[in-house]
Amino acid sequence: MISSEILLGLPGYEITAAEERSGIVHIQARFAGAVCCPHCSGLDLRLKDRRRRRLRHEDWGLRHTLLELETRKWLCRGCGRTFWQRFPGILPRMRATEPCRRAVCQRHYDGISRSRLAARERIASATIERWFVDWLSHLCSERVSLEWPMILGIDEHFFSRRHGYATTFCDLKNHKIHDVVLGRSEAALESYLARVQGRHRVQVVCIDLAPAYRALARKYFPQARIVADRFHVIRTVNHHFLACWKEIDPAGAKNRGLASLMRRHRHNLTLQQHQRLSAYLREHPALESIYRFKQRLTYLLLEKGRNHKRCQKLARRFLSDVAALRCCGLAPLVALGHTLYAWREEIATMWRFTRNNAITEGFHTKMEVLQRQAYGFRNFQNYRLRVKVMCS
Numbered sequence: 001m002i003s004s005e006i007l008l009g010l011p012g013y014e015i016t017a018a019e020e021r022s023g024i025v026h027i028q029a030r031f032a033g034a035v036c037c038p039h040c041s042g043l044d045l046r047l048k049d050r051r052r053r054r055l056r057h058e059d060w061g062l063r064h065t066l067l068e069l070e071t072r073k074w075l076c077r078g079c080g081r082t083f084w085q086r087f088p089g090i091l092p093r094m095r096a097t098e099p100c101r102r103a104v105c106q107r108h109y110d111g112i113s114r115s116r117l118a119a120r121e122r123i124a125s126a127t128i129e130r131w132f133v134d135w136l137s138h139l140c141s142e143r144v145s146l147e148w149p150m151i152l153g154i155d156e157h158f159f160s161r162r163h164g165y166a167t168t169f170c171d172l173k174n175h176k177i178h179d180v181v182l183g184r185s186e187a188a189l190e191s192y193l194a195r196v197q198g199r200h201r202v203q204v205v206c207i208d209l210a211p212a213y214r215a216l217a218r219k220y221f222p223q224a225r226i227v228a229d230r231f232h233v234i235r236t237v238n239h240h241f242l243a244c245w246k247e248i249d250p251a252g253a254k255n256r257g258l259a260s261l262m263r264r265h266r267h268n269l270t271l272q273q274h275q276r277l278s279a280y281l282r283e284h285p286a287l288e289s290i291y292r293f294k295q296r297l298t299y300l301l302l303e304k305g306r307n308h309k310r311c312q313k314l315a316r317r318f319l320s321d322v323a324a325l326r327c328c329g330l331a332p333l334v335a336l337g338h339t340l341y342a343w344r345e346e347i348a349t350m351w352r353f354t355r356n357n358a359i360t361e362g363f364h365t366k367m368e369v370l371q372r373q374a375y376g377f378r379n380f381q382n383y384r385l386r387v388k389v390m391c392s
């Protein structure tokens with residue numbers, strides 16, 4: 001005799017009969033455990049009524065199964081109240097058992113679309129969505145910690161045309177998404193930041209060159225060191241440098257092959273590419289000196305994990321470079337000089353720490369996939385729930 005518990009995946013039931021009718025397995029079972037009053041735990045009960053309850057249960061291979069249970073209404077002689085019997089693994093008023101709901105949610109999570117799943121399981125698509133949200137909320141409450149992480153990455157990403165951008169708070173130490181919040185301005189994020197407790201735990205905040213995030217970090221994490229994200233700093237340098245190139249030689253700047261070579265670090269060029277670039281630069285001596293300057297600056301920005309003494313040396317070099325930029329007379333480079341000067345402290349901290357927002361950017365790719373799979377979200381809370389479960 002095979003145990004009913006193993007067949008059903010639920011404790012305390014006994015299968016009394018099973019038959020297959022038009023592709024559906026009907027399992028008749030009864031609950032063998034003791035019944036007690038849910039109000040006072042009394043055992044002195046009198047039977048009032050009985051009814052059959054039919055529930056969707058976990059599929060057996062490709063066959064759907066229906067669990068048929070007899071449920072009873074009892075009167076508790078102890079407290080005088082009546083109640084319908086409750087069963088383990090089945091929530092009140094549900095038409096499916098918990099293992100069944102879990103199996104459907106798991107399939108949806110693994111990427112089977114809601115409409116496809118609805119057709120296959122013969123359940124309404126809205127029901128699947130409701131079950132899925134329940135399931136995600138349950139997982140979310142188990143997994144997500146309420147405390148702020150020690151190393152925090154802040155970055156923005158696009159949510160929808162209607163709602164605009166959202167801000168990601170990422171736990172860079174444990175490679176997790178801490179939270180996503182709608183909006184990227186100070187006003188939009190302030191109420192959220194003020195609400196969450198334990199801000200004193202944050203020691204390092206990593207941000208791109210966004211003044212709003214810096215202002216927020218200074219205000220809400222005053223004890224934390226703010227680190228500029230290396231990738232964004234170098235991208236800004238490249239951006240201004242290319243703008244300057246466009247001013248000096250508009251025809252050359254349109255050549256996409258050359259633009260790709262100009263943007264790269266020297267160590268990423270092959271011998272052939274290096275020769276091609278040198279040949280071009282020899283024709284434009286003014287551009288050559290600017291290019292050399294840019295290369296030196298980017299190599300300076302690539303330094304990481306340095307000690308205090310080395311950082312002081314780097315800072316001196318950096319400040320003299322910035323001063324040269326600010327008085328060079330070329331508008332894009334002057335603008336770059338001002339930007340780098342405004343972020344000098346955060347850039348200097350970058351040399352001490354190796355942390356950057358690469359993990360956050362990686363999660364952004366994952367979130368994009370999530371949005372594509374769902375064909376976009378209208379409800380931000382639904383999106384947030386999925387991000388919190390799937391990216392942690």
Ligand SMILES: [Zn+2]
Pocket residue numbers: 037038039040041042076077078079080081
């Ligand atoms: Zn009672």
